[in-house]
Amino acid sequence: MNKRVNRRTKIVATVGPASESEDMIARLIEAGVNVFRLNFSHGSIEQHATVAKRIRKQAQLAGRYVGILADLQGPKIRISSFKEGAVQLAEGDRFRLDLDVPPDSGNARGVNLDFPALIDSIEPGDTLLLDDGRIRLRVDDVEPRGADCTVAVGGKLGSRKGINRLGGGLAAPALTEKDMADIAGFPAINPDFVAVSFVSSTEDIEHAKNLLAQQSLTPAIIAKIERAEVVADTDILDGILEASTGVMVARGDLGVEVGDAELIGIQKDLISRARRKDRVVITATQMMESMINNSMPTRAEVFDVANAVLDGTDAVMLSAETAVGDYPVAVVVAMADAAMGAERHPVARTSRYRLDKQFTTAQETIALSAIYAANHYSNVRGIACLTESGTTPLLMSRLSSGLPIFALSHNSKTLQKLSLCRGVVPLYFDASAFDHDAVEARAIEFLRDDNYLSKGDSILLTKGEVMGRPGSTNILKILPVS
Numbered sequence: 001m002n003k004r005v006n007r008r009t010k011i012v013a014t015v016g017p018a019s020e021s022e023d024m025i026a027r028l029i030e031a032g033v034n035v036f037r038l039n040f041s042h043g044s045i046e047q048h049a050t051v052a053k054r055i056r057k058q059a060q061l062a063g064r065y066v067g068i069l070a071d072l073q074g075p076k077i078r079i080s081s082f083k084e085g086a087v088q089l090a091e092g093d094r095f096r097l098d099l100d101v102p103p104d105s106g107n108a109r110g111v112n113l114d115f116p117a118l119i120d121s122i123e124p125g126d127t128l129l130l131d132d133g134r135i136r137l138r139v140d141d142v143e144p145r146g147a148d149c150t151v152a153v154g155g156k157l158g159s160r161k162g163i164n165r166l167g168g169g170l171a172a173p174a175l176t177e178k179d180m181a182d183i184a185g186f187p188a189i190n191p192d193f194v195a196v197s198f199v200s201s202t203e204d205i206e207h208a209k210n211l212l213a214q215q216s217l218t219p220a221i222i223a224k225i226e227r228a229e230v231v232a233d234t235d236i237l238d239g240i241l242e243a244s245t246g247v248m249v250a251r252g253d254l255g256v257e258v259g260d261a262e263l264i265g266i267q268k269d270l271i272s273r274a275r276r277k278d279r280v281v282i283t284a285t286q287m288m289e290s291m292i293n294n295s296m297p298t299r300a301e302v303f304d305v306a307n308a309v310l311d312g313t314d315a316v317m318l319s320a321e322t323a324v325g326d327y328p329v330a331v332v333v334a335m336a337d338a339a340m341g342a343e344r345h346p347v348a349r350t351s352r353y354r355l356d357k358q359f360t361t362a363q364e365t366i367a368l369s370a371i372y373a374a375n376h377y378s379n380v381r382g383i384a385c386l387t388e389s390g391t392t393p394l395l396m397s398r399l400s401s402g403l404p405i406f407a408l409s410h411n412s413k414t415l416q417k418l419s420l421c422r423g424v425v426p427l428y429f430d431a432s433a434f435d436h437d438a439v440e441a442r443a444i445e446f447l448r449d450d451n452y453l454s455k456g457d458s459i460l461l462t463k464g465e466v467m468g469r470p471g472s473t474n475i476l477k478i479l480p481v482s
Contacts, residue, residue: 008348008404008423009339010034010315011332012282016042016323019217022049022329031332034419035067035193035315039323040178041076044290045185052189065412065426067192069222074210074275079130080104081159088152095137098146103349107160110146117171118163120145127166130157133256164268168228168257174204175211183211192416195222195248195411200230206242220245222282228257231266241273246280246314246420259414271311275328275398280420283308284317288335292325297334305335306342312400314422342356350401362474367395368477370460374403377456380404380478384443386431386463389470390414397421408443408453424443425452431463439463440479448481457481 013019013028014037025036036055038048052068059066080103087108096110099119103112113119116285119142122128126139128149136153164170172195186194196208205221212219223244225338230236231254241247249270257265267283274281287308288301305316316335322328342348359365367385375382382404385393393407407418408429415426427446440461447453461479464472 007032007336007340008343008402009309009313010420010422011318011339012037012284012315012420012446013322013332013352014039014319015051015055016320018324018326019322019328020054022054022058022340025051025054027329028322029058029062029064029066031329032336033066033332037069037071037187037195037317037319038191039319040182041071044272045182045188049185049188051429058198065415065419065428067416068189069193069195070182070189070191071195071224072182072197073175074179074224075115075176077115077118077163077170078113078160079163080106080114081282082106082111082157085481086156086158088156089135089151091151093151093154095149095151096146097149100145113163114160115163115172115253119144120355121169121171122147122165129154129164129166129256131155131161132252133164135161162253163255164253164275166257166259167266168230168232172198172355174198174200175207177346180211180342183208183215186212186217187215190207190217191219192413193222193245193420194219194356195224196244197224197250198253199223199240199244200227201236202239202243205240220280220420222246222248222280224248224250225270226250226257228251228254229368231258231270237270237273238277241277241279244279245417247274247283248282248284248317251283251285267308268311271308271313272307275312278395278398280314280394280422281312282315282317282420283311283313285319287316288318288321291321291327291331291334295327295330297331297338302334302338302341305338306310309339309342310345311349312422314397315420343402363472364395366462366473367392367397370462371396371399371401373476374460375399375401375476377458378476380460381453381481382447382456383460383462384408384447385473386429386439386443386461387414387473388464390418392462392473393471394421397423404452406447408446416452440477444479444481453481455481467479477482 012035013033052277098110101112127136135157136151137154140147221244223240254482271281290298302433321331332376370383384406386407396405405424407424410430418424418426431439461477463475
């Protein structure tokens with residue numbers, strides 16, 4: 001079978017100085033990247049648009065559907081600058097967050113804030129986490145123009161480091177003025193996915209959708225789960241899931257706010273919850289961090305990727321590893337190998353999900369019946385899904401299986417968005433070019449000629465009785481490959 005279908009878990013790679021050239025993008029696609037992330041915390045619209053054109057060009061040359069994820073920066077709550085660039089803080093030192101001192105005058109006694117509204121969000125007894133939790137401050141007193149703190153965990157603190165509160169709850173809008181300006185420039189990029197940072201409510205997702213609609217764009221929305229108060233409230237979390245296409249388990253800021261020990265269970269719950277609601281999920285942050293400077297991952301990193309795969313994540317993400325790392329191609333290969341190793345485990349190939357549930361539509365019934373049948377009929381080598389909107393292959397991908405789901409569609413936007421769904425192989429196939437009675441044979445011929453199937457195999461095929469109408473899938477067949 002064609003090697004492109006061997007791995008079910010998708011790989012998201014962040015583009016940066018180490019990976020933005022045409023040659024490197026081509027090599028990364030060949031190595032196994034399914035979606036490229038454009039990080040809007042860095043670079044201009046013009047720079048990202050240039051990279052997006054390179055991605056589209058190289059994906060077309062490779063004959064693959066490769067998605068583009070535009071990741072909005074979101075609010076950045078930071079301290080301002082120190083006069084000497086950094087200070088050394090010791091446990092027990094007094095330290096003030098002060099709105100009245102100049103932004104570049106910080107010293108070992110205190111520093112200005114880039115985000116004045118922080119003062120309104122904290123109270124005595126709070127623990128503030130600076131520089132990803134490396135420095136901890138206990139809030140002693142809060143005044144209208146500042147907060148006096150005691151250093152609980154000291155160390156070297158540099159300028160412009162971020163601030164979180166243990167337990168979350170710092171008030172900041174998910175979409176900043178910068179984010180809105182970036183969205184206004186998105187027509188030059190036409191992203192397939194947009195990630196909204198620091199989402200705290202359904203309204204954040206709807207706001208992003210409205211801004212994108214003003215630009216005549218309808219990308220899939222990925223909600224980044226980074227706030228402790230969101231994972232602590234299942235009603236808020238479920239509302240965010242309902243409003244979005246999927247979520248990203250953003251383990252950086254979330255881990256700082258909840259603690260790494262709690263993060264393990266939260267990751268598993270988020271992946272499970274997303275799959276139950278038919279939403280895609282990306283697991284991100286430091287998955288192969290050591291490969292920024294080393295040519296091989298640690299065993300712990302391989303296990304981290306494998307555990308996310310066994311949990312059911314749709315995709316695993318690389319950040320600095322491909323953006324600025326020394327081995328961008330090698331890290332993609334290592335991540336692909338780790339994912340495929342996990343996928344060989346029986347847990348990743350079988351599913352009892354929804355066996356005790358009632359289905360609500362014919363489309364859902366066909367989609368989930370197809371996976372159940374494929375998992376229990378050994379001669380089946382895959383599932384061919386003639387699709388208009390992509391909903392049927394998405395539903396199929398929520399169940400564990402070792403078989404590829406071939407999404408056959410003439411709709412390029414649908415195929416681009418399916419590039420993130422676990423186990424789905426998006427392929428261009430225009431069913432309207434053939435007589436109605438010949439479509440099934442032509443679809444099988446297409447898959448066989450491209451080496452996705454071999455003579456003697458069987459394939460499950462799903463389609464709608466009325467072709468070209470979204471949501472009309474109501475036919476399931478088992479067909480021989482001749």
